[in-house]
Amino acid sequence: MISLSNFIRKNTFHSSLSLHTVIGFRKAKPVIPTRSMARVRWNNTISVAIVGSGPAGCYTAKYLQKSLKQNEDASISIDILDRLPTPFGLVRSGVAPDHPEVKNVQNDFTTLFETDNLPLSFLGNVTVGRDVSLDELRSLYDIVILAYGCESDRKLQIPGEDSLEGVMSAREFVSWYNSHPDYTEIDKAVAKTFSSEKCRHVVVIGHGNVALDCARILAKGCSKSNGLGNTDIASHAWSTLQNNDNPIMITIVGRRGHIQGAFTIKELRELTKLEEEGYNAIFSILPDELELGSTPPSLSQLEKSRPKKRIDKLLRQIANSSSLASTSTNQNHVKLRFLLNPVSFEPSSNPSEKSKLGYVRCERTMLVPQKDNPDDGQRQVAVGTGEYCDIPAQLALVSVGYQGVPIDGLERSFQEETGTVRNLQGRVDSEGPGLYVTGWLKRGPSGIIGTNAVDAKETVAAILQDLQDEKLPLNSNGGTPKLMQLLQDRQVKVVNWEAYKKIDLVETNSARKRNQEQPRNKLPTYDELLKAAF
Numbered sequence: 001m002i003s004l005s006n007f008i009r010k011n012t013f014h015s016s017l018s019l020h021t022v023i024g025f026r027k028a029k030p031v032i033p034t035r036s037m038a039r040v041r042w043n044n045t046i047s048v049a050i051v052g053s054g055p056a057g058c059y060t061a062k063y064l065q066k067s068l069k070q071n072e073d074a075s076i077s078i079d080i081l082d083r084l085p086t087p088f089g090l091v092r093s094g095v096a097p098d099h100p101e102v103k104n105v106q107n108d109f110t111t112l113f114e115t116d117n118l119p120l121s122f123l124g125n126v127t128v129g130r131d132v133s134l135d136e137l138r139s140l141y142d143i144v145i146l147a148y149g150c151e152s153d154r155k156l157q158i159p160g161e162d163s164l165e166g167v168m169s170a171r172e173f174v175s176w177y178n179s180h181p182d183y184t185e186i187d188k189a190v191a192k193t194f195s196s197e198k199c200r201h202v203v204v205i206g207h208g209n210v211a212l213d214c215a216r217i218l219a220k221g222c223s224k225s226n227g228l229g230n231t232d233i234a235s236h237a238w239s240t241l242q243n244n245d246n247p248i249m250i251t252i253v254g255r256r257g258h259i260q261g262a263f264t265i266k267e268l269r270e271l272t273k274l275e276e277e278g279y280n281a282i283f284s285i286l287p288d289e290l291e292l293g294s295t296p297p298s299l300s301q302l303e304k305s306r307p308k309k310r311i312d313k314l315l316r317q318i319a320n321s322s323s324l325a326s327t328s329t330n331q332n333h334v335k336l337r338f339l340l341n342p343v344s345f346e347p348s349s350n351p352s353e354k355s356k357l358g359y360v361r362c363e364r365t366m367l368v369p370q371k372d373n374p375d376d377g378q379r380q381v382a383v384g385t386g387e388y389c390d391i392p393a394q395l396a397l398v399s400v401g402y403q404g405v406p407i408d409g410l411e412r413s414f415q416e417e418t419g420t421v422r423n424l425q426g427r428v429d430s431e432g433p434g435l436y437v438t439g440w441l442k443r444g445p446s447g448i449i450g451t452n453a454v455d456a457k458e459t460v461a462a463i464l465q466d467l468q469d470e471k472l473p474l475n476s477n478g479g480t481p482k483l484m485q486l487l488q489d490r491q492v493k494v495v496n497w498e499a500y501k502k503i504d505l506v507e508t509n510s511a512r513k514r515n516q517e518q519p520r521n522k523l524p525t526y527d528e529l530l531k532a533a534f
């Protein structure tokens with residue numbers, strides 16, 4: 001017998017998570033059941049479609065299956081759809097190549113698809129909104145769960161952002177070095193920005209972990225001695241980063257102070273180890289900028305956070321050593337700057353390269369208490385001081401947050417300002433019964449991979465509650481067989497799990513690897529992926 005209260009209690013994610021927040025949203029209130037859930041008997045198999053095969057989608061499938069095991073009368077069929085021919089979402093295309101331990105979670109997800117008695121199918125290379133509409137999907141399945149994450153970016157909305165060559169989002173850059181097939185062409189743009197410079201300059205805008213990841217991958221990838229060749233970095237990205245003997249200067253900037261930074265100490269510490277790990281790169285911080293950010297409200301904020309104290313201590317150690325260290329003009333250099341707000345991207349001073357980025361103009365900011373704020377002056381905003389500086393750059397990576405995008409059928413529920421779907425504990429009630437959401441599309445782009453497990457459990461608990469309360473019509477028209485027939489009629493090449501395993505076999509073939517330590521050499525284009533699959 002399923003007890004909803006027991007399901008939530010047994011599946012509570014107890015480990016303490018150090019959350020990297022890109023955009024913060026208040027957590028939804030937990031599901032509080034009013035009564036135990038009686039055994040639910042279904043005359044037919046309930047069909048479920050999950051749109052998105054990343055952590056949010058896979059965790060949701062996992063906990064739906066777990067609930068099935070607890071109820072011998074339940075029968076559920078789950079299809080996970082993804083627009084890419086490959087599963088696992090940001091685990092494959094978002095996690096940095098030098099963080100293989102983070103990617104190990106896909107082993108757990110793989111087990112979901114390869115356990116014979118679990119009714120789970122992968123349907124890759126299927127785009128909801130193009131190959132099949134959301135309305136069609138909802139007519140075919142009893143339950144549809146949206147888990148496709150954030151596929152766009154927040155913008156700075158400053159001059160030059162959309163017009164100059166060399167300005168791109170960090171999400172695009174991360175997808176490029178992780179061999180996402182939508183972003184292979186970025187290779188030409190990255191190579192072009194560095195083609196004629198004696199010293200390459202990159203500005204990364206943002207103080208989150210993604211920004212620090214980009215800076216670290218650039219510094220490591222451009223190192224001749226140890227240039228990420230033994231990771232699964234895309235071969236085109238590895239070649240481009242290695243294909244120049246000139247040093248690279250990487251400047252990370254953000255408008256607020258170090259105490260407000262969203263990066264974690266793990267990512268910060270990795271930058272401090274670049275030189276000792278053989279990457280011929282130094283890391284520096286300006287002591288004056290730490291002092292400028294140490295306002296009384298900031299120090300009060302610091303005292304309340306043990307992780308922030310550890311970061312502050314490490315930053316000050318780095319700043320002190322930076323002021324004493326001597327630098328070589330042949331070394332790569334990463335600078336972490338604070339209280340600098342980008343106000344424009346400016347063109348190159350070379351008359352023949354006016355379409356290219358030349359530098360990023362930044363305004364010095366200061367932290368002041370937010371007006372009319374009931375928080376006793378503790379909340380601060382960064383305001384301009386009228387002092388400007390120009391930072392040379394042939395490449396600028398904007399890392400100020402990912403953004404969700406709508407698909408047809410979400411007109412009443414999609415919130416443009418947050419890039420999320422309006423929901424109550426995962427239920428998208430405004431679109432009618434049977435539609436749910438989980439992951440970044442539900443809460444916004446925040447947290448780590450494990451945060452999606454907590455999120456998925458809440459959505460699954462809502463589904464179980466709705467089944468118990470008989471709120472779902474359960475009158476689907478065909479499920480998997482009808483969808484497959486529809487896709488076949490529309491000549492969609494569906495990559496099922498067996499076809500994906502063929503891709504996996506090609507990518508892990510030792511003959512394709514740069515060396516035997518490289519875990520896989522990812523196929524970079526749709527044509528190559530589909531050729532391997534079929």
